[in-house]
Every structure is written in C-alpha cells, then in structure tokens.
Amino acid sequence: DLTAITQESVDGAPCIDIALKKYVKWLESLDLVDSRNGHRKGNWCFCTWGDVDIMGTLRKELEYKSILLPPCFDRWINLKNDSIFKKHYGREPRGGLRACVESVGAQWEGRAHNGLVDSFNTAKIVRHMVQTGFRFTRPTRGLDKNGIPFGQKKKTK
Numbered sequence: 257d258l259t260a261i262t263q264e265s266v267d268g269a270p271c272i273d274i275a276l277k278k279y280v281k282w283l284e285s286l287d288l289v290d291s292r293n294g295h296r297k298g299n300w301c302f303c304t305w306g307d308v309d310i311m312g313t314l315r316k317e318l319e320y321k322s323i324l325l326p327p328c329f330d331r332w333i334n335l336k337n338d339s340i341f342k343k344h345y346g347r348e349p350r351g352g353l354r355a356c357v358e359s360v361g362a363q364w365e366g367r368a369h370n371g372l373v374d375s376f377n378t379a380k381i382v383r384h385m386v387q388t389g390f391r392f393t394r395p396t397r398g399l400d401k402n403g404i405p406f407g408q409k410k411k412t413k
Contacts (some may be wrong), residue, residue, distance in 0.1 A: 259369045273323050291318050294326040301395045302332040305378045306351050309371070311397060311405045325403060331395035335381060338396035344385050353377055360384040 260409055269275070283289040304310060310332050318325050320400030335341050341349040341356065349356045353374060355362045362380035386392075398406050 259371075260367050261370065268314065272317060272321065276318075276323070280328070283328065286333060289328050294328055296328045298332075302329070303378060303382050303392075304332050304334050305336050305374060305381075307332075307334050307337065307397055307405075313407075315399070315403065319403075325399075331398040333392060334376065334396050340396060341381070344388070344390045346355075364406075393411075402413075 284291045
C-alpha cells in the first residue's frame with residue numbers, strides 16, 4: 257500500500273542482478289562509468305535522501321545474493337542526514353522528502369516511497385541547490401575497500 261507497487265509489477269520485473277547490469281550499462285552510455293571495471297569516470301557520485309538505499313538495502317541484498325556491488329556505488333551524498341540540506345538552506349530537512357521538495361519551490365510529482373518517484377523528487381532538490389549556488393565538494397558517505405560502510409565494523413561470524 258505504501259509504494260503502490262503491485263505483485264504483477266514485481267513478478268514482471270527483472271531480477272536485481274539483471275536490473276543492476278542494465279543500470280550500470282546506462283551509466284556507461286552516459287560516459288559516467290568505465291565499461292572495463294565499473295569504476296566512476298570523473299568527479300561525481302550519487303545523491304540520496306538518506307543512507308538506506310545504497311548503504312542498507314542495495315548493499316545487503318547484493319551481499320545476501322552473492323552479487324558484487326559495482327564500484328561506482330562506493331560513494332554518495334546523503335542530502336538529508338549529513339547537514340547538506342541544512343548547510344544550504346539554514347534549516348533541518350523536516351517533514352519528509354515531499355515537504356522538503358515543496359519547501360524549495362519545486363512541485364512534488366508522483367507517489368511517495370516509490371523509488372523512481374523519490375529519485376525524481378530528490379533530483380529537484382539537488383537541481384535547486386546547484387541553481388542557488390551550492391557547490392557539492394565531496395561525498396558524505398561511502399564504503400571502504402571491503403564494502404563496509406565508513407564507521408562500521410565488519411560482522412564477525
């Protein structure tokens with residue numbers, strides 16, 4: 257109910273390994289990722305509204321399925337939790353993604369908690385920040401060479 261994703265959509269979707277390969281191929285087509293090794297080309301990284309998508313869900317799902325996380329996912333900027341939003345706007349990002357999108361004068365589109373919709377709306381905040389003078393200088397989160405999030409210890413078995 258939260259995302260409006262139907263069981264039919266899930267059943268008809270590609271498995272995560274296929275979807276991830278297609279996504280990385282798309283990044284390669286934009287000349288953002290090296291097709292030989294999956295590493296980022298240039299100075300860019302993903303922007304997220306929280307850490308759960310890359311650091312939590314994606315990384316853990318791939319680990320569970322013994323699928324390697326492509327190297328281009330090793331760094332990201334968390335707009336919500338690392339004072340990035342607050343640094344630029346001078347206020348905490350309160351009220352959720354929708355409230356923050358609307359607070360910067362952008363129009364919310366779609367249904368919240370749908371990954372694609374949330375991505376489009378997060379991009380509206382990023383675009384507004386850039387258009388109003390914010391300069392992204394470094395990632396706020398990342399994974400070490402062992403794929404462990406910075407500041408976390410590897411679980412021992």
